[in-house]
Amino acid sequence: MSVKRYENNPVLSSANLSYPSSLVFNAGVAKYRNQYVMVFRNDVGFAPDSRKDIHINLGIAFSDDGKQWKPAPHPWLETAGRHPELERIYDPRLTVIEDRCYICFAADTRFGVCGGIGLISEDFSSIEILSISSPDNRNMVLFPEKINGKFVRLERPFPEYSLNYREHFDIWMSTSPDGRHWGESRIVLSHVDVPFCNSKIGPAAPPVRTAQGYLTLFHAVWKDTGKDLSCWDLGCGTRWNKTYYAGLMLLNPDDPSKVTGLCRKPLLAPVEKYELEGFRGSVIFPGGMIQEDSGEVKIYYGAADTVECLATASVEELLAMCEPVTLNHFSLNGRKLDCKISR
DSSP states (O other), rough: OOOOOOOTOOOOGGGSSOOOOOEEEEEEEEEEETTTEEEEEEEEEEEETTEEEEEEEEEEEEEESSSOEEEEEEEEEEEESHHHHHHHHEEEEEETTEEEEEEEEEEEETTEEEEEEEEOOOSSEEEEEEEEEOEEEEEEEESOOOOOEEEEEEEEEOOOTTTTTTTOOOEEEEEEEESSEEEEEEEEEEEOOOTOOOOOEEESSOEEETTTTEEEEEEEEEOOOOOOOOOOOOTTTTOEEEEEEEEEEOSSSTTTTEEEEEEESOOOOOOOOHHHHHTTTEEEEEEEEOTTTSSEEEEEEETTEEEEEEEEEEHHHHHHHHHEOOOOOOOOOOOOOOHHHOO
């Protein structure tokens, strides 16, 4: 396999923070004005055999090389106590568009799980919230440029009710003229298109533009009810049986709702101890991908919902892994439906 894990993984963990922390993972990473920036999920109050004073905030760290990270001495964004109907904000993704840094995030509210998009101030001291979705939509990532004059995002609705409470969720795409109003939604990739998935998929890191199209990471879940995987998340009950893989696809540069290439095997599968053991073992959850001028691609991922890690590959190798594919998913957008009428 052409993807190489960083020899000093993890690149960030709770041990690196000077404020309370149990789990550091699922970070968004971007290269912004000649500096690497990471916004990460920080869970507090979790231990292998107990839970106490649980809460979640977002932390921030900076780096000159994308490998050695210096976290700020305090949390970057606290959501606790802001409003009784907002429970938490988590799983951030960062995208730089026209020299401004945007953040996508999940938000648990009293009324359901929503996906949000915000514009970060240039000094990273505030976020202007541009959009909050209706419930049952998250895992949003923005494309690194406007396409045909519009913002474009990938997203993962999870309509459990309409799917008879089965975890069979797919990747969709929506567009917006201003980052606030979203529509033209259509499916991009179904879980049934992915050979190493029998449950759900979701967008991972924001796509990167290449000469052949947008290289795009996603996560895919294989559920095996006969397995007992390593886990100390007491919320899972007595068993944890989901393995999370990193997947890779290539999207058409002019119409990114069309998948032109798909890696038929996992790009990354959990094999290292820090990926197999932790809060939820056997989990690889990508959230950042940076293409360097040298052609190297840095892939950042949460491991076992416990630490943040790094892997690298060349853009040429990643493109070569994507086998040509034609998917014919249906969309009602722009269609004219003839009706029968009699008088």
